[in-house]
Amino acid sequence: MTPQDLQKFDHLLSEEEALVRKDLEEVAVKDPASGGFQPKPADYEGDVREDDIAREATTTETNTAIEQELKHHLEAILEAKEKVKNGTYGVCEKCGEDISMERLTELPMSPFCIKHAE
Numbered sequence: 001m002t003p004q005d006l007q008k009f010d011h012l013l014s015e016e017e018a019l020v021r022k023d024l025e026e027v028a029v030k031d032p033a034s035g036g037f038q039p040k041p042a043d044y045e046g047d048v049r050e051d052d053i054a055r056e057a058t059t060t061e062t063n064t065a066i067e068q069e070l071k072h073h074l075e076a077i078l079e080a081k082e083k084v085k086n087g088t089y090g091v092c093e094k095c096g097e098d099i100s101m102e103r104l105t106e107l108p109m110s111p112f113c114i115k116h117a118e
């Protein structure tokens with residue numbers, strides 16, 4: 001992989017990171033103590049009726065699921081960026097072979113080649 005390629009993927013990863021962080025802010029609130037995110041409780045205006053409470057619980061659960069997915073995604077991006085820095089980016093973690101450019105362009109944070117993708 002050329003330095004230009006690395007730069008391109010670093011850029012792709014940064015863009016992806018910005019998107020994920022923005023999505024995270026929509027479903028989660030920042031926890032100032034840890035710097036992490038907490039699922040955002042749904043808030044409703046007006047009188048709270050029983051079915052509102054039920055709906056609120058469902059929304060909070062959904063937010064939690066999305067939040068975990070996004071966090072997982074963000075971690076993968078940050079790991080990939082770390083690899084760009086230390087020069088191990090684009091190498092499959094299972095077999096050590098280069099991951100194809102097509103695959104990296106589609107999934108820049110992927111740590112595995114197509115054969116070892118889950």
Ligand SMILES: [Zn+2]
Pocket residue numbers: 092093094095096097112113114115116
């Ligand atoms: Zn592999």
